Amino acid sequence: MRKYGVEDGDILMAEVSEAKVKAGAKTKPVKWESQLSTTVATAFGCRKIFVQELKAGYWTFIGCGPAAEIATYAYTVLMRQLRKARSEYQQTHCKRLVPASRTRRADLFCEAWVAGVRRQIEAFAGTQANEEALEVYMAKEYPDLGTLVPRDRQAGKSLRDGDVNARAAGWNAGRKATLNHGVDNKPLAIGQ
Structure with a gap:
């Protein structure tokens, strides 16, 4: 190890990898999107960071x-389901609202949706993280990492009253989210 300048941390870092997915925002994601990325990262034993590249943002x-x-x-599958549920909620329950109220209620719906799916996705993932390897990797690769404050x-x-109803609807919709296992492609309802 001395001969080639390899340290213990380098060996730990060898098992760490990165994968990115496009975010919905270029610079500052909304709260519910950040909550979903945090929930997924935690469930799969990962760290997550928001990176701005060119004219797009990435998780x-x-x-x-x-x-x-x-x-x-x-994250990609759940975000697709969340956006669809948000759109359906807005079309069904927010028809007569002004745009600002429509967005507000939809955001509350999304925040509750993420809360509703949290336990199910954590049980679905069941992944243990190698915290030591992640700490070494983050310290070496991202030493000057700041803190993200979502919108x-x-x-x-x-x-x-309508806001409370939006949260209840989001919670119920989030509990019905589904993911497929990649091996046998059988749908697995994570809310059951």
Whole structure:
């Protein structure tokens, strides 16, 4: 190891990989998108960072073995389901609202959707992280990493009756989210 300048940390870092997926925002993602990426990263034993490249933003999942790739897949599938559920909610329950209220209710719906799917995705993943390897990797590859503060469009606003209903609908919809295992392609309802 001395001959080639290899340290113990380099050996640990060998099992760490990165995978990225495009985010919905270029510079500052909304709160519910950040919550979903955090939930997925935690469930699969990964770290996540938001990276701005050229004119787009990306979530980068960093994990040991295939965890980063699997987290990227799970995030992509869940984000697709969340956006579809958000659109359906807005079309069904927000028809008569002004655009600002429509967005606000949809954001509350999405935040609750992520909360509803959290336990199920963690049980589905069941991945243990090699914390030591991730710490070494993050310290070496991202030494000057800042803190992401997502956009919170709900900050300073009190909840109304319709807002509570939006959260309840989001929670129920999130519990119905599904993922497919890549091996046998059988649908697995993570809410059951």
